[in-house]
Amino acid sequence: MISLRDVSKSFDGGRSFAVRDVSLDVAERVFLSIIGDSGSGKTTLLKMVNRLVDPDRGSVVVAGKPVDADAPHSLRRRIGYVFQGIGLFPHLNVAENVGITPRLLGWSEADIRARVEELIDLVSLPRSYLARMPSELSGGQQQRVGVARSLAARPSIMLMDEPFGALDPITRDTLGAEYRHLHDAMGLTTVMVTHDVMEAVLLSDRIVVIRQGAIVADGQPHELLVSHPDPGVRALMEMPRRQAERVRALMQDRAHRG
Amino acid sequence: MDERVTAAALLLPDYLSQHVLLSAAALALGLLISVPLVVVASRRAAVRWPVLGFASVVQTVPSLALLALFYPLLLALSSASAYLFGYRFSALGFLPSLLALTLYSMLPILRNGVTGLMNVDPAIIEAARGVGMTSRQRLLRVELPLAAPVLMAGIRTAAVWVIGAATLSTPVGQTSLGNYIFSGLQVENWVAVLFGCGAAVALAIITDQLLALVESGVGKRAPVRVWIGVGLLMAGVAAAAMVQGGGERKATYIIGAKNFSEQYILADLMSTAIRKSGHAVSTRVDLGSVIAFRALANNDIDAYVDYSGTVWANVMGRKEWPARAQMVQEMRTALRQEHGVLLLGTLGFENAYALAMRRDRAQALGIRTIADLAQHSSELALGGDFEFFSRPEWGAVRDRYALHFRELRQFQPTFMYRALASRQVDVISAFSSDGRIAADDLLVLADPLQALPPYDAIVLISPARSSDPVLRQALAPLLGRIPIELMRQANYAVDRDADKRSPAQAAEWLSRAAHIR
Numbered sequence: 001m002i003s004l005r006d007v008s009k010s011f012d013g014g015r016s017f018a019v020r021d022v023s024l025d026v027a028e029r030v031f032l033s034i035i036g037d038s039g040s041g042k043t044t045l046l047k048m049v050n051r052l053v054d055p056d057r058g059s060v061v062v063a064g065k066p067v068d069a070d071a072p073h074s075l076r077r078r079i080g081y082v083f084q085g086i087g088l089f090p091h092l093n094v095a096e097n098v099g100i101t102p103r104l105l106g107w108s109e110a111d112i113r114a115r116v117e118e119l120i121d122l123v124s125l126p127r128s129y130l131a132r133m134p135s136e137l138s139g140g141q142q143q144r145v146g147v148a149r150s151l152a153a154r155p156s157i158m159l160m161d162e163p164f165g166a167l168d169p170i171t172r173d174t175l176g177a178e179y180r181h182l183h184d185a186m187g188l189t190t191v192m193v194t195h196d197v198m199e200a201v202l203l204s205d206r207i208v209v210i211r212q213g214a215i216v217a218d219g220q221p222h223e224l225l226v227s228h229p230d231p232g233v234r235a236l237m238e239m240p241r242r243q244a245e246r247v248r249a250l251m252q253d254r255a256h257r258g
Numbered sequence: 259m260d261e262r263v264t265a266a267a268l269l270l271p272d273y274l275s276q277h278v279l280l281s282a283a284a285l286a287l288g289l290l291i292s293v294p295l296v297v298v299a300s301r302r303a304a305v306r307w308p309v310l311g312f313a314s315v316v317q318t319v320p321s322l323a324l325l326a327l328f329y330p331l332l333l334a335l336s337s338a339s340a341y342l343f344g345y346r347f348s349a350l351g352f353l354p355s356l357l358a359l360t361l362y363s364m365l366p367i368l369r370n371g372v373t374g375l376m377n378v379d380p381a382i383i384e385a386a387r388g389v390g391m392t393s394r395q396r397l398l399r400v401e402l403p404l405a406a407p408v409l410m411a412g413i414r415t416a417a418v419w420v421i422g423a424a425t426l427s428t429p430v431g432q433t434s435l436g437n438y439i440f441s442g443l444q445v446e447n448w449v450a451v452l453f454g455c456g457a458a459v460a461l462a463i464i465t466d467q468l469l470a471l472v473e474s475g476v477g478k479r480a481p482v483r484v485w486i487g488v489g490l491l492m493a494g495v496a497a498a499a500m501v502q503g504g505g506e507r508k509a510t511y512i513i514g515a516k517n518f519s520e521q522y523i524l525a526d527l528m529s530t531a532i533r534k535s536g537h538a539v540s541t542r543v544d545l546g547s548v549i550a551f552r553a554l555a556n557n558d559i560d561a562y563v564d565y566s567g568t569v570w571a572n573v574m575g576r577k578e579w580p581a582r583a584q585m586v587q588e589m590r591t592a593l594r595q596e597h598g599v600l601l602l603g604t605l606g607f608e609n610a611y612a613l614a615m616r617r618d619r620a621q622a623l624g625i626r627t628i629a630d631l632a633q634h635s636s637e638l639a640l641g642g643d644f645e646f647f648s649r650p651e652w653g654a655v656r657d658r659y660a661l662h663f664r665e666l667r668q669f670q671p672t673f674m675y676r677a678l679a680s681r682q683v684d685v686i687s688a689f690s691s692d693g694r695i696a697a698d699d700l701l702v703l704a705d706p707l708q709a710l711p712p713y714d715a716i717v718l719i720s721p722a723r724s725s726d727p728v729l730r731q732a733l734a735p736l737l738g739r740i741p742i743e744l745m746r747q748a749n750y751a752v753d754r755d756a757d758k759r760s761p762a763q764a765a766e767w768l769s770r771a772a773h774i775r
Contacts, residue, residue, distance in 0.1 A: 050388070052387060071392075072387075073387075073390045073391060073392045074390065075390075076387065076388060076389065076390035077389070083381075085379075085380075085385070086381065086385070087379075087381040087382050087384055087386075088382075088385070089382060089385070089386075089399075089400060090382070090404065091400075091403045091404060091479060100389050101389045101390055104390055104395065153390075
């Protein structure tokens with residue numbers, strides 16, 4: 001579904017590389033997470049898929065077509081994009097925000113309204129919110145609108161850049177799980193960038209670890225959790241495991257004393 | 259009601275409507291130029307700094323100078339256009355005012371617009387790209403709507419500036435509320451000055467409040483407010499256009515006048531004479547001294563009164579000073595040949611530069627002539643009008659008599675006489691026809707070396723009208739009929755503090771007193 005071939009990107013004219021000679025193929029309907037430290041190049045890699053960043057070298061193919069075959073805006077209308085900044089348009093209400101891409105595509109007003117109502121139900125917000133302005137919503141509600149907006153034009157591919165990073169832990173967990181459900185129900189292909197290893201482990205079918213612009217690990221969550229030759233990757237994956245074990249120990253301890 | 263208030267109120271529809279139309283046109287043109295510039299400047303730093311820098315520099319030029327500079331510029335363009343395309347446009351009045359005020363309006367619009375566009379949250383820009391907007395859609399659907407409140411604040415500032423600065427378009431021949439202020443200041447009609455200031459302030463406040471309504475409508479996404487604000491503003495402009503459009507028929511003859519009482523009176527005298535022959539006349543008063551002759555040569559005005567010495571030195575650039583009659587003789591030929599301007603004749607009096615003192619002060623020092631003055635000049639202060647010290651006459655009289663004053667000070671003429679009365683200066687550069695010489699009992703110092711040149715009042719007619727029989731026949735009865743004593747009295751009737759007359763009343767009195775048919 002998505003194929004990056006030997007892509008590189010430098011933001012300082014070649015002195016250092018944000019992404020260096022990376023190749024990555026993402027199959028249809030897979031939920032892939034890219035994890036890594038800040039500055040590792042994971043966001044740059046993600047943005048190459050919808051051309052928010054153009055690679056200096058290498059090729060990107062989406063759904064069998066090179067991404068530079070069309071104008072960037074028409075490519076982006078076919079790909080959902082959700083990011084930490086959310087970026088709801090403050091001068092448009094919820095319904096107008098959700099319906100923006102269909103409107104750009106020239107859908108009829110009736111089709112847009114039907115789609116907006118369908119989506120607001122899908123992200124579990126009451127329909128009365130459609131007339132509200134973004135500033136009247138909580139952070140979690142805003143990102144639900146953000147997800148609805150990205151799905152509006154029925155994309156088959158979703159790109160998510162730390163989508164739940166700015167939310168409180170409970171909202172984050174709920175929204176993550178709900179999104180995973182939508183991913184399965186709608187048959188989406190999702191690429192998510194996160195620095196939260198636990199989130200990646202719990203939501204993904206496949207995890208790619210990236211460091212200094214290169215892929216250092218690639219596999220299913222349980223594969224990476226068990227063991228990995230790279231000590232950095234081991235350390236990274238140990239964290240969720242250790243946390244899980246501590247929680248389990250805590251519960252057993254409680255059971256004994258109780 | 260005070261007679262002066264009534265007189266001022268009668269002029270209001272004309273002055274106010276012209277002021278409104280000029281300001282609205284300048285602001286509209288400013289917006290038309292600035293908004294595209296804002297868009298380009300916000301995207302390219304290479305454009306941003308030159309554009310904002312230029313606008314800032316324009317803002318630091320005093321607005322009166324900016325207006326005055328556009329006149330010669332347009333005059334040159336008009337001549338070039340006449341040469342290239344055979345079309346000559348009027349460089350006086352509306353056009354220079356419009357261009358100068360347009361430039362003036364641009365800085366706040368540019369600065370606020372660029373700030374507004376550049377301060378749009380980067381996350382929103384990223385979202386706009388992410389949902390698949392083209393660059394143009396991003397601008398129209400997201401960036402401009404979000405920058406609109408800041409841009410509107412800039413437009414408000416620009417509107418207030420333009421309305422204020424438009425009062426300064428009077429000296430380049432554009433009627434505005436500034437006519438009250440310039441003429442009122444000249445003849446010390448404080449009612450007119452206050453009336454003009456008040457009207458300009460009221461116009462600025464009302465406009466600002468209507469734009470504030472639009473601004474709040476834009477900010478709160480309340481289209482009703484926007485439409486009410488815009489609607490009322492448009493209605494105001496439309497009303498002004500109707501006053502101007504539905505007004506008097508287009509004047510056949512345009513009489514010019516510089517910016518002092520004698521010029522107003524003589525312009526009224528000439529206008530009345532032409533009107534008696536059954537033709538329509540309008541006046542362009544308060545023209546700058548240099549602008550008046552150029553306007554005549556460019557056929558922007560048809561006739562006005564100038565003074566032989568002024569034309570001799572400033573227009574013809576001559577340095578030597580022949581005798582009175584000979585100067586006029588030579589000038590008649592030169593003006594005709596070089597500018598196509600007709601010197602119709604002299605009015606009979608001189609408005610020459612003279613040095614004057616309070617009589618008591620002169621007697622105390624034993625001064626009767628400029629030669630006497632030279633012996634005391636190092637202890638005395640000389641007051642001059644804005645032009646005097648940069649004129650060749652001052653150089654001539656200074657060098658011929660070896661004058662070395664303790665201090666030289668510049669004044670607006672009205673305040674120059676005040677300064678003399680209150681002893682801030684001891685000697686002033688007076689005009690020989692000034693009514694205040696008799697009224698303030700001043701002594702005009704004799705000029706035994708004849709260093710001060712002659713300044714005969716002369717009637718000049720534009721090239722296009724130089725063989726127009728109507729103008730010649732109407733103005734011929736004025737020639738040689740106005741003695742200096744009558745001119746002084748007429749001037750004083752307008753300039754004095756108590757029992758003031760309007761220039762039109764003084765012109766009527768002068769016409770009767772001089773037995774002009």
